[in-house]
Amino acid sequence: MMKKFLSYFFWTVVIGFIYYAGSRYELHLLNEAQMNYNFWPQVIFAALFPILIGILLRLPKLIKEIQEGKAWSVNWMKLLAVGLPTLYVSLVPVLSLTGLFKYMPFAMDIIHLDLATLAGVVFGYVLIDSLKEDSEAEDTIQMARI
Numbered sequence: 313m314m315k316k317f318l319s320y321f322f323w324t325v326v327i328g329f330i331y332y333a334g335s336r337y338e339l340h341l342l343n344e345a346q347m348n349y350n351f352w353p354q355v356i357f358a359a360l361f362p363i364l365i366g367i368l369l370r371l372p373k374l375i376k377e378i379q380e381g382k383a384w385s386v387n388w389m390k391l392l393a394v395g396l397p398t399l400y401v402s403l404v405p406v407l408s409l410t411g412l413f414k415y416m417p418f419a420m421d422i423i424h425l426d427l428a429t430l431a432g433v434v435f436g437y438v439l440i441d442s443l444k445e446d447s448e449a450e451d452t453i454q455m456a457r458i
Contacts, residue, residue, distance in 0.1 A: 319372070327368050334361045352409065359406045362429045366436020374440050384443055391442040395435055402432035 338361065341354035405428050 323372050327365070330368065331365060334364075355405050355409055359403055359428065359432060362402065362432025363436035363439070366433040366438075367440050368436075369433070370437045370440040374443065387442045387444050390438060395438045395442065398431040398435040398438065400431075402428050402435055404428055 334357075338354065338357055341357055345351040345354045
């Protein structure tokens with residue numbers, strides 16, 4: 313019981329430290345961007361860092377599942393139904409710098425960075441959560457056929 317508590321607490325501290333360090337680095341990139349008018353590094357980091365946080369949130373359970381040593385597959389339905397839209401929303405700020413902004417559906421509605429950050433965290437989590445044992449993935453596919 314205490315071992316599990318310490319494990320959760322340790323992982324929370326690790327994620328908190330990574331989040332703090334990432335936030336500081338993003339501020340550094342923003343200051344650099346304001347000095348040299350090159351916003352690409354800051355915007356790319358702002359889009360990819362939440363994905364990393366989402367991956368880190370799901371990583372402890374994935375490690376536990378891997379230690380069980382079973383065969384793995386990808387739950388494509390979850391990845392396509394949840395992952396693809398959240399990836400799109402999280403990358404809208406990056407894609408807006410490419411000049412394709414006027415051709416992207418719903419881009420003006422989702423340009424708000426808080427929404428893109430939340431979508432990045434969800435995408436990172438779903439990306440790792442889509443890895444399932446073969447038996448679970450088959451059940452998901454069979455349920456979809458019904």
